[in-house]
Amino acid sequence: MLKIEHATVIFNAKTVNEKVALKDFSCDISDGDFITVIGSNGAGKSTLMNAISGSLMLDEGKILLDGKDITRFKEHKRARFIGRLFQDPLKGTAPNMTIEENLGLAYSRGKKRTLNIGINKRDINLFREKLKALGLGLEDRMKTPVGLLSGGQRQALTLLMATFVTPKLLLLDEHTAALDPVTAKKVMEITDDIVKKDKITTLMITHNIDGALRYGNKTIVLSQGQKLMDIKGDERKDMTVEGLMKLYSKTASDSLSDKMIL
Amino acid sequence: MSTNSKKIISWIPRALVLAAALVLINTQLYQSQIIDTLEMGFVFSLLAMGIFISFRILDIPDLSVDGTFALGASVSALLTYNGHPVLAIFASLAAGALAGGVTGVLITKFKVQPILGGIITMTALLSINLLILGAPSRSLWKNNTIFTLMQSVLKDYTDIILSAAVMLLVFIIMFWFLKTQIGMSLRATGDNEFMVRASSINSDTMKIIGFMIANALVSLAGAMNAQITKTGDTNSGTGMLVVGLASIIIGEIFFSRHTIFSGLAAAVFGAVSYRFILAFAISLGIDTKFTKLLSAVIVVIAIALPVIKKSVSGGIKLLKERGE
Numbered sequence: 001m002l003k004i005e006h007a008t009v010i011f012n013a014k015t016v017n018e019k020v021a022l023k024d025f026s027c028d029i030s031d032g033d034f035i036t037v038i039g040s041n042g043a044g045k046s047t048l049m050n051a052i053s054g055s056l057m058l059d060e061g062k063i064l065l066d067g068k069d070i071t072r073f074k075e076h077k078r079a080r081f082i083g084r085l086f087q088d089p090l091k092g093t094a095p096n097m098t099i100e101e102n103l104g105l106a107y108s109r110g111k112k113r114t115l116n117i118g119i120n121k122r123d124i125n126l127f128r129e130k131l132k133a134l135g136l137g138l139e140d141r142m143k144t145p146v147g148l149l150s151g152g153q154r155q156a157l158t159l160l161m162a163t164f165v166t167p168k169l170l171l172l173d174e175h176t177a178a179l180d181p182v183t184a185k186k187v188m189e190i191t192d193d194i195v196k197k198d199k200i201t202t203l204m205i206t207h208n209i210d211g212a213l214r215y216g217n218k219t220i221v222l223s224q225g226q227k228l229m230d231i232k233g234d235e236r237k238d239m240t241v242e243g244l245m246k247l248y249s250k251t252a253s254d255s256l257s258d259k260m261i262l
Numbered sequence: 263m264s265t266n267s268k269k270i271i272s273w274i275p276r277a278l279v280l281a282a283a284l285v286l287i288n289t290q291l292y293q294s295q296i297i298d299t300l301e302m303g304f305v306f307s308l309l310a311m312g313i314f315i316s317f318r319i320l321d322i323p324d325l326s327v328d329g330t331f332a333l334g335a336s337v338s339a340l341l342t343y344n345g346h347p348v349l350a351i352f353a354s355l356a357a358g359a360l361a362g363g364v365t366g367v368l369i370t371k372f373k374v375q376p377i378l379g380g381i382i383t384m385t386a387l388l389s390i391n392l393l394i395l396g397a398p399s400r401s402l403w404k405n406n407t408i409f410t411l412m413q414s415v416l417k418d419y420t421d422i423i424l425s426a427a428v429m430l431l432v433f434i435i436m437f438w439f440l441k442t443q444i445g446m447s448l449r450a451t452g453d454n455e456f457m458v459r460a461s462s463i464n465s466d467t468m469k470i471i472g473f474m475i476a477n478a479l480v481s482l483a484g485a486m487n488a489q490i491t492k493t494g495d496t497n498s499g500t501g502m503l504v505v506g507l508a509s510i511i512i513g514e515i516f517f518s519r520h521t522i523f524s525g526l527a528a529a530v531f532g533a534v535s536y537r538f539i540l541a542f543a544i545s546l547g548i549d550t551k552f553t554k555l556l557s558a559v560i561v562v563i564a565i566a567l568p569v570i571k572k573s574v575s576g577g578i579k580l581l582k583e584r585g586e
Contacts, residue, residue, distance in 0.1 A: 055459070074464075076458075076462050079459060094457055097450060114443050116443055118446040
């Protein structure tokens, strides 16, 4: 489904501040996979997301989606088949536009935008139904500017928008990290529901190791821009948070000692 | 019920200002002056609606405006002089759109800073406008304009009916356009570019479209202004961005900018109000030299007021705390 081959991203190349954010990263994501990605700060998680969504271009390597080479596709072009949630709840919605207008924009994803009226009566009924399913009472506030909603409500709405037209791939970049624990849990539950219901192939970055094991069917551990571990199947089923932490700190310190020797 | 009464109370000071303005208009200005002021207000509301698109919808100050207003005036004057006043209006729309497109491409495709992009277009237009008109200004006293053409039908009220009609037409088209899929994408581009790109909208294209529409309207204002005043002037655009901004800001005292309708209404109402403020200033014997200074001051006050309010209330709070 999504194939990443030898992806490399270098910031500030050929300067003293050169940083290899992603180094020869390869992975193969199958249809219906729900992959969680963990790693410490600066491990390259967000770089990986940005490279897939197209807000960053690869310096080397290739990205193939359903066999099609999308390496040189611009962000808005990839967005036709890639849905995306940011960590910052403010990034996913237009604050001065109403809930229904935001949904209207999301509803026309991937289609050519025309001079037809943005939202018609039938759309509004559909929006109301979808909002009702979130269980946040947003269906009664469709004419409210999104800027007046709370972070959790905005993130849930963004999730709905990103999956309104079912994307081939859903990218979640720590999308619950900025929310309070109760709201984060609720948003995560909604996420899991939608992903399961529509069988969306998903890549989720998280700092929550417990969550990384509870959700999805595969876990990738990143360190210094490289894939450290790829945990799946029985190994993942038997894995505990402590076990993963131990493995993680062991490999992390290995790479650290390598660096010290060098 | 309580929110309604709150709304009514918040409108009282504004209603008082409006009433005072109406009294002033009736006592200080002659009827012909009032009609002239309204005409100019409607013409300049086209400018304000154009700047509303770039400044409020796209959230980018577009400095090409000073150049495109004069571009509209130049194109309109040239064609009117040669006997095509109606064609002049449409040609100026196209010319304005083209100039706006250039600014848009500079900003999006060549990554020129937004303000600089506008300045570049404006500067280039200084030469282009002279080239088009062939002279710094041209009088149209002997030529037919769209206003003189309609004189036989609309009689004495030609100027005001025609300018009001064009204003209304543009208002309705803009109101409809901003509700379409493309219009909504345009609004979202100014509101949150991340979200727009993530929704598979090309934000660069949207910005270029926005600049084209904004400058087409500004150019239209310049073209109408040239025909109604019967002079095409390549210097007529100087300071028009600030005049338009002042109009929008005045209008937003009475209309919120949060819906499309009230945003556009604010532009029109503000442009008309601005003309009345000028008319009063002139009737009081203030030199017309100072009108641009006045608009600059209005813009500064409007932008600085919230900051001043905040620091004053903060200072009072601090003093109270110290007193205790």
